[in-house]
Amino acid sequence: MSEFPFPPGLVLFLGAFLLPQVQGKARTALVLGLPLLALVLIWSLPAGSTITLQFLQYALEPVSATAVGRLFATVFALAAFAGGLYGLWRAEPDGQGGYQLREGNVLELGAAYAYAGSAIGVTFAGDLITLFIFWELMALSSTLVLWSNSNDNPKAYGASMRYLLVHLAGGVILMGGIVWQVYASGSTAFVNMSELDSGAHWLIMAGFLINAGAPPLSAWVADAYPEASPSGMVFLSAFTTKTAVYVLLVGFAGAQVLIYIGLYMVFYGIFYALMENDMRRILAYSIVNQVGFMVTAIGIGSALALNGAAAHAFAHIIYKALMLMSAGSVLALTGQRKCTELGGLFRYMPLTAVFGIIGSLAIAAFPFTSGFVTKSLETSAAAYAGLVPAWFLLLTASAGAILYIGFKFPWFVFFNRDSGLHPPEAPRHMLWAMGFCAFLSIGIGVFPEPLYALLPHQPVDYQAYTIDHLVTQFQLLLFAAAAFFLLLPQMQVTPTISLDFDWFYRKLLKYLAREFSLKTMDARRLLEHRTLQRTEKMAERLYHRYGPQSVFARTWPSGVMVLWVAVLLAGSLVLYYLR
Incomplete structure (x- = not known):
């Protein structure tokens, strides 16, 4: 206790x-x-x-x-x-x-x-x-x-x-x-x-x-x-x-099936986020992508991987909140959430843009942000465990995350073309909350040791700031940036809707239910008619037998009742003498 x-x-x-x-x-x-x-x-x-x-x-x-x-x-x-x-x-x-x-x-x-x-x-x-x-x-x-x-x-x-x-x-x-x-x-x-x-x-x-x-x-x-x-x-x-x-x-650290489930989530999130036009849906898909990293690490199950999943979850909650606060401020002050209707807001909402960029850098695992010192635990764990395919896929997904969220979100919302929107800066409560999350995201990135000291498996024998790690990450960032701006004409978002699995239970099942109802309408009406007829006939029989005019409900004159009693007594006497 x-x-x-x-x-x-x-x-x-x-x-x-x-x-x-x-x-x-x-x-x-x-x-x-x-x-x-x-x-x-x-x-x-x-x-x-x-x-x-x-x-x-x-x-x-x-x-x-x-x-x-x-x-x-x-x-x-x-x-x-x-x-x-x-x-x-x-x-x-x-x-x-x-x-x-x-x-x-x-x-x-x-x-x-x-x-x-x-x-x-x-x-x-x-x-x-x-x-x-x-x-x-x-x-x-x-x-x-x-x-x-x-x-x-x-x-x-x-x-x-x-x-x-x-x-x-x-x-x-x-x-x-x-x-x-x-x-x-x-x-x-x-x-x-x-x-x-x-x-x-x-x-x-x-x-x-x-x-x-x-x-x-x-x-x-x-x-x-x-x-x-x-x-x-x-x-x-x-x-x-x-x-x-x-x-x-x-409950399931080391369950290898989670590696495959997590990798699916990682690339599922990237695929849909790259196609998405709605900035809030982009961030929602990125949640699935980032949780996929954590699920994969849990499936690996080593002490380093589990520490990585826990640390990444801690950092992700903070920098994802920062990005959502930035996007939410844009939505609250412009009423728009689609990238095709936004752009050029940096001049009017500079602090909101800076905070959004800090969140984007953190999710892209830029050095001196919380994403850099936490996500690397997971990729390193895959490499140390000898899971080369998983390590390669996680590294590839990291580059994809840089594309879809590290560059796409801030570019199309705060830069790109001028959308003609001139909103004021976000209210102070929004800015204070964003500043708090930005402070934590950078603070953890610069001083990761306090977070490492809280991780479940101690001691944490890991150094995030090594030459090979920094070089690898800067290479990913530079190549992803080059790819983004070279492919920018092809990556211009369009006012489209992305279909996902929810289409099956939101649209298809509803359509099938409506079609089934229409196709079976005649049969249902015939069944209802016959059921009603049989019910009415059964009710008539029951009424005839048990209703107020039925045999069981009739009243008999006293004389008739006395006659029946006499007949029954006489019959009883005859049977008694014949036995």
Whole structure:
């Protein structure tokens, strides 16, 4: 039992219900203070401390402090703080030193903090039942984050319903695996299951992979996230997929099937991001791409690879939030999100552009950014493990990431042609939040040792800044830059729509259902007619037999009844004498 037995995630989860109840300075203090309080509690829990509860014959551990859990919980709290600060962009001064939020924004922030608290709850869960409870709370609260933008974006409602259906389906699969695992083993402990020697393990892994954006349901990320508000997408990008990375890292480290799944995700994200016209969908596809690196590293399973997956997840949450904040600021101030309708904004939003470029450099693994000192752990792990094909593909994908996000996003949004849009610079809350994330992205890149000290497998015997690594990375950057500008005429985005797997359940299934309904209309009408006829005939027979005029319902005169009694008595006497 720890000295601070209160689960850190509950601070944010319970605090989410207080946000709508307070106003002014108190609400501002809650928005900024709750994540920091959760961060204090996270680091107040000594390593190895647990809280154990008894449920029926099972032992539950709502708190089990581990090194990797603390690492993910820390970055989740930081992301909640940055997202909350950024979420004040729609607030107006209330005249009392605080800020008055719009009703939709209050719902979004409340749901987002419940979402963040649930994600932290997963990182501290020591058993499968607790994990599942927080897992489903994440699904519900994140749906509310997306749904809360329905007034400003009518597409958000449909996207939130599809998002919910995908995650409820994943939850059902996960629940089936957990029930099977508990029944087979008699234990609820959340342990490594990378041997995959039972159907329960496969079901649990499938439930985790759905949240990670793995095939065949990778499309839900780009379908749902871009329809959220500018601040809502910041929250959505931080928790669901990275919580999935955490549980895969703990539960399935070394499962080689994850190498192939991760590599698919890596190139899937690049392919669609290169074709995409919508800047927010570009960033959504890049989430799948980057999570693919982490899943591949988890499949490799060495200490260096697992450290790389954890470090990359930490850095990715921050620099992806930075890029989404930059893109969200553009959307909020211009109302446009397609690259064909943007361009030339650097002159009008210079700080927003600089912060977006810093995020792009980080995702491109530019030296002295967080991406450089974290992603290299994964590629090096593949090389040290002798997985040459995987190493080559990861290196190729790194170059692709430089193309599709390192250059494409900032070029077409902030440079390129003048779109004729002249927006003002982003509001100060947006700039403060972007500055916070930019500071962390550069700080980790320049001083990686504090992050390395938090990684689960110690000591971390790795040096990011070596001559060969720097030369290799600068070669990738230079060749990618040359390729981008040489192929720029061919890479000009066009106002097109990219079809993904979600087309099958959004369009094809709907079309097939409509066609089936039309083709079978006559047969259904005939069946309904015959069923109605038979029902009516049966009702008539029942009425005739049991209705008020039926044989059983008739009333008989007293004399007739006495006659029948006499006949029955006479018959009884005859039978008695004949026996």
